[in-house]
Amino acid sequence: MLVDLAGGWNPMLGRLAWSQIPYDNPILAPLFVAVVIGAVLVLGLITYYGKWTYLWKEWLTTVDHKKLGVMYILIGLVMLFRGFIDGLMIRTQQAWAVGPHSSGVFGATHGYLTPFHFGQVYSAHGVIMILLAATPLLVGFMNIIVPIQIGARDMAYPYLNALGLWFTAAAGALIMISLFVGDFAHNGWFGYAPIFELQYSPGVGVDYWIWTMELLALGTTLGGINILATIIKMRAPGMTWGRLPIFVWASLASNVIALTSFPALQVALALVAADRYLGAHFFTAGLGGNLMLYTNLFWIWGHPEVYFVILPAFGMMSEIFPTFSEKPLFGYMTMVLASMAIAGVSWLVWLHHFFTMGAGPYVNSAFSVATMLVGIPTGVKVFNWAFTMYRGRLTFNAAMLWAIGALFLLLVGGLTGMMLAVPAINYMVHNSVFVVAHFHSMLLTIVYAIFASVIYWFPKVFGFKLNEFWAKTMFWLFSAGTALVFVPMYMLGFMGMTRRLDYVFNTAWHPYLLVMEFGIVVYTLSVLAFFALLYVSVRDHASNQVGADAWGTSRSLEWLTHSPVPFYNFAVLPHVNARDEVAWRRDNGIDHVQPDHYEDIHMPNNTGVAIVLGGLTFVLGFALVWRIWWLCAFSLLAIIALVIYRSFKGDPGYIITAAELEQMEKAAMRREARIGKQQHRVGSGVLGEAIAYARSDLPSLASQPGSTGGLDHRS
Amino acid sequence: MQVKWRNNLKNGCRHAALAPILLLSGCAGTPFWIFDPKGLMADTNLFYLLVDVGIMGGIVGLTALLVIWFMWRYQKGKNRGKYDPTWSHSNTIEVVVWGIPIIAVGFLSYFAVTGTFEINPYNPTVITNHLKPVSDPVEVDVIATDWQWLFVYPQYHMAVANDLVLPAHTPVFFRLTSSAVTTTFFIPQLVGMIDVMPGMRTKNALESNHVGEYQGIASDYAGAGTSWMTFKTKIVKSADFREWVRKVQQSPTSMTYASFNDYADPYINVHHKVAYFSSVPDGLFDHVVDEVMKGKTWPIPPMMTENMVAYMQKQNAEHRD
Numbered sequence A: 001m002l003v004d005l006a007g008g009w010n011p012m013l014g015r016l017a018w019s020q021i022p023y024d025n026p027i028l029a030p031l032f033v034a035v036v037i038g039a040v041l042v043l044g045l046i047t048y049y050g051k052w053t054y055l056w057k058e059w060l061t062t063v064d065h066k067k068l069g070v071m072y073i074l075i076g077l078v079m080l081f082r083g084f085i086d087g088l089m090i091r092t093q094q095a096w097a098v099g100p101h102s103s104g105v106f107g108a109t110h111g112y113l114t115p116f117h118f119g120q121v122y123s124a125h126g127v128i129m130i131l132l133a134a135t136p137l138l139v140g141f142m143n144i145i146v147p148i149q150i151g152a153r154d155m156a157y158p159y160l161n162a163l164g165l166w167f168t169a170a171a172g173a174l175i176m177i178s179l180f181v182g183d184f185a186h187n188g189w190f191g192y193a194p195i196f197e198l199q200y201s202p203g204v205g206v207d208y209w210i211w212t213m214e215l216l217a218l219g220t221t222l223g224g225i226n227i228l229a230t231i232i233k234m235r236a237p238g239m240t241w242g243r244l245p246i247f248v249w250a251s252l253a254s255n256v257i258a259l260t261s262f263p264a265l266q267v268a269l270a271l272v273a274a275d276r277y278l279g280a281h282f283f284t285a286g287l288g289g290n291l292m293l294y295t296n297l298f299w300i301w302g303h304p305e306v307y308f309v310i311l312p313a314f315g316m317m318s319e320i321f322p323t324f325s326e327k328p329l330f331g332y333m334t335m336v337l338a339s340m341a342i343a344g345v346s347w348l349v350w351l352h353h354f355f356t357m358g359a360g361p362y363v364n365s366a367f368s369v370a371t372m373l374v375g376i377p378t379g380v381k382v383f384n385w386a387f388t389m390y391r392g393r394l395t396f397n398a399a400m401l402w403a404i405g406a407l408f409l410l411l412v413g414g415l416t417g418m419m420l421a422v423p424a425i426n427y428m429v430h431n432s433v434f435v436v437a438h439f440h441s442m443l444l445t446i447v448y449a450i451f452a453s454v455i456y457w458f459p460k461v462f463g464f465k466l467n468e469f470w471a472k473t474m475f476w477l478f479s480a481g482t483a484l485v486f487v488p489m490y491m492l493g494f495m496g497m498t499r500r501l502d503y504v505f506n507t508a509w510h511p512y513l514l515v516m517e518f519g520i521v522v523y524t525l526s527v528l529a530f531f532a533l534l535y536v537s538v539r540d541h542a543s544n545q546v547g548a549d550a551w552g553t554s555r556s557l558e559w560l561t562h563s564p565v566p567f568y569n570f571a572v573l574p575h576v577n578a579r580d581e582v583a584w585r586r587d588n589g590i591d592h593v594q595p596d597h598y599e600d601i602h603m604p605n606n607t608g609v610a611i612v613l614g615g616l617t618f619v620l621g622f623a624l625v626w627r628i629w630w631l632c633a634f635s636l637l638a639i640i641a642l643v644i645y646r647s648f649k650g651d652p653g654y655i656i657t658a659a660e661l662e663q664m665e666k667a668a669m670r671r672e673a674r675i676g677k678q679q680h681r682v683g684s685g686v687l688g689e690a691i692a693y694a695r696s697d698l699p700s701l702a703s704q705p706g707s708t709g710g711l712d713h714r715s
Numbered sequence B: 001m002q003v004k005w006r007n008n009l010k011n012g013c014r015h016a017a018l019a020p021i022l023l024l025s026g027c028a029g030t031p032f033w034i035f036d037p038k039g040l041m042a043d044t045n046l047f048y049l050l051v052d053v054g055i056m057g058g059i060v061g062l063t064a065l066l067v068i069w070f071m072w073r074y075q076k077g078k079n080r081g082k083y084d085p086t087w088s089h090s091n092t093i094e095v096v097v098w099g100i101p102i103i104a105v106g107f108l109s110y111f112a113v114t115g116t117f118e119i120n121p122y123n124p125t126v127i128t129n130h131l132k133p134v135s136d137p138v139e140v141d142v143i144a145t146d147w148q149w150l151f152v153y154p155q156y157h158m159a160v161a162n163d164l165v166l167p168a169h170t171p172v173f174f175r176l177t178s179s180a181v182t183t184t185f186f187i188p189q190l191v192g193m194i195d196v197m198p199g200m201r202t203k204n205a206l207e208s209n210h211v212g213e214y215q216g217i218a219s220d221y222a223g224a225g226t227s228w229m230t231f232k233t234k235i236v237k238s239a240d241f242r243e244w245v246r247k248v249q250q251s252p253t254s255m256t257y258a259s260f261n262d263y264a265d266p267y268i269n270v271h272h273k274v275a276y277f278s279s280v281p282d283g284l285f286d287h288v289v290d291e292v293m294k295g296k297t298w299p300i301p302p303m304m305t306e307n308m309v310a311y312m313q314k315q316n317a318e319h320r321d
């Protein structure tokens, strides 16, 4: 041992001991029982219905980008729920533990959470919401939509894609298990130096935090590489940069940020790990450490990260507004420029997270101005959305309502962000609940955009629409909750209430905290409405079937192929003629043109390696947290061996023959005909110069980007 | 002259902004500390807040109205506005939508920079530009521990724990450090936040002309005792201040390097205990910074507040209460 560990260590189990299981905790113990019962029930049901083979073949080993995306979104929704429960616990504690006369239970002097537990709850809330809810939800959507929007059959690296998913899942499992084995970090989602050092956080909580974040960073970086490669290399013939759907541009900008910023986080956390495991002194106060270095390193990732999550949300809004305004996006080029500008400037502003750390006025001024520069492209985007609606024909269905909600929240978040960017204001509200309200406005913008997208793209993936009534009910409940929680929170910020109080010393704040608690109750209703939405929609799915163009006013390429999207996406890769290809085809009356013949296509095989690697990284993370060195060595060696094995084996892929393809296409077209969309079979060359599908007799197409027909990867 | 228009703006804006808030909170004085500054520094902060909200709020508000108007006018089936299915570009509008934010940010940048200098914690020109030779500044060395505040008055060779008393109409200069972890020193109505970090020294300053009692807060999470790491700041008349200094100097307890060592052990100040130390060694502040830089720490026992009630019993039993 290079460091002194409180509480003992043994070679077999590391720091693991019975005392680390909180079986006497009045909240966790019942929860644990419930989780076990639930798990047994689910596993039992799968066995009862004999679904294991289906699950393994169709989902757990899949490399299909749509299924991986759906699983990303499922993980995101589950973690969103867990994070919501954390939020509910935080609000309840703060509504209860107010003033010296408030009661206390479960060992707390006030409220029901001791400082030790309260710190863990909000730290888990932050990590989960940003990295395990928002990020997987957005990555999931990028996974599903980007390849279809650019007319590709899959991601550039399908196996890597699966790997990214299973790393994310492993990280989710690690943070969930910290509930029942040991504890979680109390140092907030971003960590403070030196409180996360062993002297001040002797337990395993910080270690859970480190390895969870490392795994997520790894998964997201791999995902970023994949999406970038896909966008750059896999575009269909005719899909020039100028015709790229705006969501793809947003994904591109976003993943440039991911690829370049996540390594900074990995380094920062690795150095924290060096302090805690090897007795190094990178971020300690004494012995030559520099704790301000941590803060810098973290936010050098942390700020770009917040733009990494908002840019795809902007992209989603830019897809939804035009569809339901029935006209093209206003200022396409400006939108692209603005996305790129945001990505670029997001690198230059990290210091605004710690204006109060005592940098000189020149440094603070520079970062203040840089931060406000971000407001310019962000403002432009809002104006462009407004002018997309201008002279449009607006339908206020559920997807549109959520997108408009996102727009208004963005206005609030932008206004408060511009306030925080001025040091002279920041000094007063930094570390106060005002900041919490600011970034919740922003993150809720993302959540709104995500729910808009769930409704918008659900029919594309599953072939039927979600129920409008429940989607709208959920929207209004959720919005009422948002107003009730965050309006008082902004007000409390102006009253000087600081963040992360597990005991609220000022009783004047109590009424506002109670209103917020009520808001959380309303939020809870919206969660129930979401469950109702899923239930009702699935129950009525037979009557909500849709064809390829689910909304009738859709614009981009994903609406060209069948709904639900076949696993090969496009039987024949489409030829792209315009920016809003589907709208263009509709306007020119060729939206029902089908390819005149099919060719064999090459698809990647499923692989079980990815999920096994995910499992092993989970074991590795767990072993590192508890310092079970033999298990670390074992799992690490197994990972390395498996990676080497897979890279030698490779994947030859398999062929879908033209005949099989034709069969499947016919079935899909029959389905579409049944639900009322007439399909005509017309040849692929149409309208003079324009082409609907690439033809072998047009050699010039080979020079188009990504026109290589089938998939060509040997990953 | 410049100060004058500013003050007019400040007061005008403040009354306009505060009217609804005051209505909400009745006559008992506003609970909105940020809108109710009682010192030069906090006052300046409020000024910049009002400028920023004035400019940005105007733009954001108009944008919101614009969106709402478009939503109303172009709703499908209502035929209020003309539908133009291909319209997606206009150079004029592009110039305007880039122009407005650029001009606003340019304007705000000017204020951001001047404001940063005016309340620069190391040399706040709102205070230092008006230093009157007659009023000698008071110096306070702030040492944050886990989880208490020690205020050392080097000019008077005395220290006070968890209570800050300062004379009105007098500039006060702080030097701040921490013996344990990082936290933030914050008195919402008097001065904005500044981090206090172990092994390091930051500075801040304040000046207040309003006799009264103001809440001080440790505003950065520092571990289990953060929520109770508060202190009262009392701005008193000069005569009262001299009186108070005499009182502290007669306190029976004094602080030495050795007793600081005990004092700095983790302690949750649930009962807001205040302590007076009639004397402190000169250079205690530098001593603490030095020690911490050499690696001294005051570690925290594992899971110390897993059960807060039990922990409080233990803390009481150790007679540290």
Ligand code: HEM
Binding pocket: A190, A306, A307, A309, A310, A352, A353, A354, A371, A372, A374, A375, A378, A413, A414, A416, A417, A418, A420, A421, A422, A426, A429, A430, A431, A435, A438, A439, A442, A443
């Ligand atoms: C107009 C654009 C924006 C500006 C000017 C802005 C400005 C700021 C500033 C200055 C802070 C530091 C506050 C402090 O700690 O004192 C901050 C915090 C934060 N912002 Fe923004 N922001 C903007 C957009 C966003 C976006 C798009 C997101 C993405 C979701 C976001 C998420 C956050 C988060 C998560 C924090 C605080 C993290 C923490 O302390 O826990 N912001 N913002």
Ligand SMILES: [Cu+2]
Binding pocket: A087, A125, A129, A440
């Ligand atoms: Cu939250």
Ligand SMILES: [Cu+2]
Binding pocket: A302, A303, A306, A349, A350, A352, A353
């Ligand atoms: Cu930031």
